[in-house]
Structures are given as structure tokens and as C-alpha cells.
Amino acid sequence: MKLPKEELLQIFRQTNALLDGHFLLTSGLHSPHYFQCAKVLQYPKYLHLFAGELAKHFEYSEIELVISPAVGGVVVGTEVGRMLDVRTIFAERENGVMSLRRGFEMKKGERVLVVEDVVTTGGSVNEIIELAKKADATLAGVGFIVDRSNGKTKFNAKTFSALLMDVITYTPDTCPLCKDGSLAVKPGSRGL
């Protein structure tokens, strides 16, 4: 049922969400790829496509509420919520802690789907899972577009991602791209 990986990667490349080259990441590491999911979600047809993958997967999970971490997850969360036709909210950081603000709430026993755009370590998703536990809500699933841990990040729930991806990184002194003589560039420079 999943869309083929090659097709998804092609969409990411077409929309410049996925760049190939030699990049200096904010972590200081070098990588042959740079990925910015928001770039592909600019286009309603792709947002619809990816949200549809998630919505289809959880169609029979009796979801009552979709919740996403701000900011990255909100766009896809809203579309998944619209497709499932359920109440949709988001959590946001307040003094560094993921919280429900604006009068948003999770109700006791409510079947909750956590939706995120990209998961690497799963930190934000896990914080929302903790919020759900505190509220006595039922964690019905976790869905996200891209798993950048290539399946290594696990959640204690029914989990679905549209695409598994590995993050390839090198320390500057072991970077084969540097050895080939090219210079690592910060994404965003050179008008990227």
C-alpha cells in the first residue's frame, strides 16, 4: 500500500526538500544530503498525498483526536485531522517544555493519534505521549512522514511512517567529500 520509496525521494528532490551535495549541518557534522520537509509541504498536492498515507493507515483505528508538536508537525497534523474528520490540536514548547496551551485538551480515554513531519530521535513525540498519559488519554497511534532514524526510533504504539531514511553524517576529519577536495556549504547559502 505504501508509495514506493524512489517515487517519494523523487518528489523530495523535485521540490528541493532533499538536496544532494556537501553540507555543513548545524551540528557541525558534514553530510551528502540536506533535508527540509517543510519545502515539500508547501505544495497542497504533496501535503495531501503524504497526509493521505497517514490517514489511510489509521482509518480504522477509531481516532478521536489528532495532536502534533509545533511547529513542524502542525501542517501535516491539520491535514490528517481534516481527512479523518476529527478534532485536531497541537502542543508547543513553553519555557522549553512541550505543553498544551490555548485551552487545548486531551480527554480521559480519548483515542489520540500523534502526527509529526519528521522523526529523528522522537523527542517531541515522546513528550506528547507523556502529555497523553497524564491526561489518561489512549495512545492509538503515532504517524509521521519521514523516519530519519531508518526505523531505529521506536514508540510504544502502533507506528506508521511514509518513508524510511538514513541520516548520513561524517565528522569533518573523516568526511570523504572533504577528502575529494570539495567544500562543505551551509544549507541556505548559495541561494539554496
Ligand code: ZN
Ligand atoms: Zn566534508
